[in-house]
Amino acid sequence: MDISLLKTFLEVARTRHFGNAAEHLFVTQSAVSARVKLLEATLGLALFTRKRNDIRLTPAGQRLQRHAETIVRGWERARQELALEDRFVESLAAGCTFDLWPLLVRDWSLRVAEVLPGVALQIELQANDLLSQRLLSGVLDLVFMFDPPQISELVVRQIAEVPLIMVSTKAGIGASEAVGNDYVLVDWGPVFAVRHASHFPDMPAPAMRVSLGGLALDLLLARGGTAYLAQPAVEPLVEQGRLFRVSDAPVIDRSVYAALRPDAGERDALVHAYRLAAEQLHSRPIAAGAAVLG
Secondary structure, three states, X not given: OOHHHHHHHHHHHHHOOHHHHHHHHOOOHHHHHHHHXXXXXXXXXXXXXXXXXXXXXXXXXXHHHHHHHHHHHHHHHHHHHHOOOOOOOEEEEEEEOOOHHHHHHHHHHHHHHHHOOOEEEEXXXXXXXXXXXXXXXOOOOEEEEOOOOOOOOOEEEXXXXXXXXXXXXXXXXXXXXXXXXXXXXXXXXXXXXXXXXXXXOOOOOOOEEEOXXXXXXXXXXXXXXXXXXXXXXXXXXXXXXXXXXXOOOOOEEEEEEEEEOHHHHHOHHHHHHHHHHHHHHHOOXXXXXXXXXX
C-alpha cells in the first residue's frame, strides 16, 4: 500500500478538513479526496462521514487510525535506520512525558550521546497513552513516564521518585491559605490526585488547572500564585528567592518508570542506555530506585 494514502488519511483525521489537509501536505484538495477514496476502495470500507463543514471518522476509520499511525511511523523509522551515517551502527528511539524532559531525559540524552557515540538517538515527547502505543508497535524502544502502563506485554521498572513540593510566590504563606488563593492545580496523574484530595479535602475550586508542571511554573512566575511542582525544577528558584516553599504542605512523591519491550535485553545499546538513566539518578537530587535490567 502507498504510504502517502495513510499519511493523507491521518492528516484529514487530524484536521477534519480536506482543504486544510491539502495545505499541510502541499497537494491539491482534489488529490486529497482522490487518495481517501482510493484508500476506502482498497479497504472496502467508508473511513469518514462527510457532512457540510463536519468530517468525522467512522468506527472503521477510528480502528484504522491507530494502525495507520503505527505503519507510518514504522516506515519513517525504517527510512531513518537505512539512512544512518557510517559513524552510527544503531539507532535508539526513546520517549517521555513532557515534564520528564527537563527533569531526567534531557541530561540522559546528553549522556547517551557521550557514552554511546555510535548510537543515533531519537527523542519523542508525548502523552502516556501514545508512548505506550508507540512502544508496543516498535516505533519506540524505551519510554519514561510517571504512570506505568498496565500492559502485560511490556516490562515496566520503577527507577526513581520525584518529590513534588508546594511553592508560592508569596513568602510565609500556609498551605490552607495557599490552596484558596491563586492556586494552580497541576494534573500530575491519578495517584497525585488521590493524595492531593486526601490532604486538602475542603479545598475550593482552584484558580487554574493545567496539565503540565512547566505550564504551572510559567504561570506562577508571570502572575503569581501557588502550585505543586517538582522539587529539582524549582530548587534554584527557591534559592534565588523567586519562589518560596510552603513549609506546612506535605511532600507528594511521584514515581518515575521506564518501560521496554520484553526483548530489550537482546540489544546491548538499549540495555546500556537504560542503565545510564538509573546511574544518572543516583547522582541527582531525585531518589533513585534499585531496579536495573539483568
